[in-house]
Amino acid sequence: xxxxxxxxxxxxxxxxxxxxxxxxxxxxxxxxxxxxxxxxxxxxxxxxxxxxxxxxxxxxxxxxxxxxxxxxxxxxxxxxxxxxxxxxxxxxxxxxxxxxxxxxxxxxxxxxxxxxxxxxxxxxxxxxxxxxxxxxxxxxxxxxxxxxxxxxxxxxxxxxxxxxxxxxxxxxxxxxxxxxxxxxxxxxxxxxxxxxxxxxxxxxxxxxxxxxxxxxxxxxxxxxxxxxxxxxxxxxxxxxxxxxxxxxxxxxxxxxxxxxxxxxxxxxxxxxxxxxxxxxxxxxxxxxxxxxxxxxxxxxxxxxxxxxxxxxxxxxxxxxxxxxxxxxxxxxxxxxxxxxxxxxxxxxxxxxxxxxxxxxxxxxxxxxxxxxxxxxxxxxxxxxxxxxxxxxxxxxxxxxxxxxxxxxxxxxxxxxxxxxxxxxxxxxxxxxxxxxxxxxxxxxxxxxxxxxxxxxxxxxxxxxxxxxxxxxxxx
Amino acid sequence: xxxxxxxxxxxxxxxxxxxxxxxxxxxxxxxxxxxxxxxxx
Numbered sequence: 001x002x003x004x005x006x007x008x009x010x011x012x013x014x015x016x017x018x019x020x021x022x023x024x025x026x027x028x029x030x031x032x033x034x035x036x037x038x039x040x041x042x043x044x045x046x047x048x049x050x051x052x053x054x055x056x057x058x059x060x061x062x063x064x065x066x067x068x069x070x071x072x073x074x075x076x077x078x079x080x081x082x083x084x085x086x087x088x089x090x091x092x093x094x095x096x097x098x099x100x101x102x103x104x105x106x107x108x109x110x111x112x113x114x115x116x117x118x119x120x121x122x123x124x125x126x127x128x129x130x131x132x133x134x135x136x137x138x139x140x141x142x143x144x145x146x147x148x149x150x151x152x153x154x155x156x157x158x159x160x161x162x163x164x165x166x167x168x169x170x171x172x173x174x175x176x177x178x179x180x181x182x183x184x185x186x187x188x189x190x191x192x193x194x195x196x197x198x199x200x201x202x203x204x205x206x207x208x209x210x211x212x213x214x215x216x217x218x219x220x221x222x223x224x225x226x227x228x229x230x231x232x233x234x235x236x237x238x239x240x241x242x243x244x245x246x247x248x249x250x251x252x253x254x255x256x257x258x259x260x261x262x263x264x265x266x267x268x269x270x271x272x273x274x275x276x277x278x279x280x281x282x283x284x285x286x287x288x289x290x291x292x293x294x295x296x297x298x299x300x301x302x303x304x305x306x307x308x309x310x311x312x313x314x315x316x317x318x319x320x321x322x323x324x325x326x327x328x329x330x331x332x333x334x335x336x337x338x339x340x341x342x343x344x345x346x347x348x349x350x351x352x353x354x355x356x357x358x359x360x361x362x363x364x365x366x367x368x369x370x371x372x373x374x375x376x377x378x379x380x381x382x383x384x385x386x387x388x389x390x391x392x393x394x395x396x397x398x399x400x401x402x403x404x405x406x407x408x409x410x411x412x413x414x415x416x417x418x419x420x421x422x423x424x425x426x427x428x429x430x431x432x433x434x435x436x437x438x439x440x441x442x443x444x445x446x447x448x449x450x451x452x453x454x455x456x457x458x459x460x461x462x463x464x465x466x467x468x469x470x471x472x473x474x475x
Numbered sequence: 476x477x478x479x480x481x482x483x484x485x486x487x488x489x490x491x492x493x494x495x496x497x498x499x500x501x502x503x504x505x506x507x508x509x510x511x512x513x514x515x516x
Binding site: 253254336337338339367369374377378379382385386420422425451453455456461463 | 492512516
């Protein structure tokens, strides 16, 4: 059995979906009763070019390191030379994304207008990943949208307000198979598949070599007898052509990606599977979550992108960054809910386990939500709060003096830059940056920390969290 | 300061959790009508 597991490769994607933003949980509840607000919302949707050139999106996709971002505000500025395709993946425009959803739709849920289907199919035919896609499904999705809407389907738009298709419910009485739920799940499947296909294509991987796929997506796939039953992992593996893979889902609210990484690495080190993929699609309900704050402050609707991530974990190859399974932090039940105690569990304990100190970490990747998205609605700067807590712990442990807190945050932290796609903003979005820096020798150790809000499900008052150390491979 | 009042407690995951605030409020003699922790991201 291998001595260690490594992260061999990682991909990140975004899909620009301003037309789907009205079906985010908050807009869906707020807009129907307020025509004036609806008008402002539609006027506040961004163009594709604005979304591509938005500096945090370019940092997300690897065009720059987050610490290289200019000072805020980022709205109204453009990243010089911004491209749709970037080192970690791409930002897909919405018409292509509707085509992608049709291409991965195995149950004829999505009906597209003839012109949208034709344009989407044509554009996807020249996409670098076209060989992996069932483009025939896009033209087969062409149908009578008006009739579908009349029979209870959910309208699907191109921004700002053009009906492009309809999403059918799959069962008249099953609330787990309503059109809204299926839109969430199909969007998650499509973004996860896009990320996984970029992983395979951009890194020249053999799909048949991958034995297991773990999804850490947030959406709940199931029916009324098994709400959230799954399995998005195998679903995405199947659509991406991983013929030898089985799969399962890891659920832990926003924290899920890190338990998924730790479990995947453990499976590799235990010799159960030689290669394991961790994948996550985006969270459609979170589109437009804070739009009222954005509009109130004269900003566009900034939560208009879905995300996706995929990474490959294998046995130690002597090159790729190692996952230190002897330096995994976990938020224990006995630790309660105080912020400092949580960070102690996630940052101090795993480092103590290997005789390391907080100063031995070059980059801390915590919850990296873009503050330009969170602050207008009163949620503050999540990343900055986490970094201050870590630095304060370092000061309390006398690793640094109190006067060193700002420098600690500046050197080992970074500005939040991720869209508020919960699980993707929680450390895992930094993983491709970590691979780049650890492989190049620009960093020796990166600690990923994520937290999940269990209390939202009203089954526990607790939160949870996990951390894991990535280390440069000494060969 | 809590005479004739009931307290609604909303905690925040990255700040102070709801049950911790509720414990303090109860210790100060106030009835807690509702307690929850929320996550705003």
